[in-house]
Amino acid sequence: xxxxxxxxxxxxxxxxxxxxxxxxxxxxxxxxxxxxxxxxxxxxxxxxxxxxxxxxxxxxxxxxxxxxxxxxxxxxxxxxxxxxxxxxxxxxxxxxxxxxxxxxxxxxxxxxxxxxxxxxxxxxxxxxxxxxxxxxxxxxxxxxxxxxxxxxxxxxxxxxxxxxxxxxx
Numbered sequence: 232x233x234x235x236x237x238x239x240x241x242x243x244x245x246x247x248x249x250x251x252x253x254x255x256x257x258x259x260x261x262x263x264x265x266x267x268x269x270x271x272x273x274x275x276x277x278x279x280x281x282x283x284x285x286x287x288x289x290x291x292x293x294x295x296x297x298x299x300x301x302x303x304x305x306x307x308x309x310x311x312x313x314x315x316x317x318x319x320x321x322x323x324x325x326x327x328x329x330x331x332x333x334x335x336x337x338x339x340x341x342x343x344x345x346x347x348x349x350x351x352x353x354x355x356x357x358x359x360x361x362x363x364x365x366x367x368x369x370x371x372x373x374x375x376x377x378x379x380x381x382x383x384x385x386x387x388x389x390x391x392x393x394x395x396x397x398x399x400x
Contacts (some may be wrong), residue, residue, distance in 0.1 A: 238318060242331040246314030247307050293363045295322045301365040302350040304334075304342025313337045315346030319359065328357075343368045344388035347375070351395040360400050 244251040254260045293299040302317035316331035330353060334345050347366055354362050366372055373379040374389045375396070 238316075238326070238329055242314070242316040243305070245331055246305065246333055247312055290324075290365075292324050293320075293322050297322060297361045297363055298327065298354070298359050299363045299365060300350045300354060302343075302346035303367065304339060304344070304346040306337065306339045306342050311336055313339075313342045315342050315349065317346055317350035317353075319350075319354070328353075340368070340370065341386075341388065343371050344386065344392065347371060348388050348392050348395070351392060355395060355398060355400075362400065 241251075241253050241257075245253065290301070299320050300317055301320070302315065304313065304315035306313040313334040313336065314332060315334060316329065318329040319327040321327055330349060332345065332349060334342055337345075343366065347364065351362075351364065370379070371389075374381075374386070375392050377393075
């Protein structure tokens with residue numbers, strides 16, 4: 232989970248903090264942080280502190296042989312800063328690859344759409360054919376799966392997502 236936390240933090244800072252620079256060696260930063268956590272945990276055990284059990288909720292591993300894409304989008308203020316990102320993980324929960332992108336001016340729903348579109352496009356280009364897509368935005372899922380009615384035309388990004396999903400996965 233440490234890796235996911237760092238990726239999420241760096242993604243948000245990249246989107247919302249104009250001068251943020253990601254570290255040159257991501258792996259080293261995460262390893263150093265994990266070592267400090269281990270050291271702290273060992274010190275607590277030696278001081279007879281009671282350890283609490285951590286229970287993770289909300290994310291489920293995909294079946295063996297499958298890859299799970301979790302994507303997200305966000306905007307700040309009235310949409311003047313928007314971005315999206317996603318993370319591909321295997322059936323053991325290991326991070327395989329990820330992506331982030333500054334979008335520019337748009338609302339949160341369109342940022343979510345961009346996150347899903349870019350993730351599906353990347354999966355197709357990387358020949359990831361056994362893919363489960365996760366999104367926390369029910370309205371986007373309903374739009375993509377045609378479980379909601381539109382007054383007007385279907386957003387172009389939803390059309391592109393549907394086209395990607397219609398490919399021979």
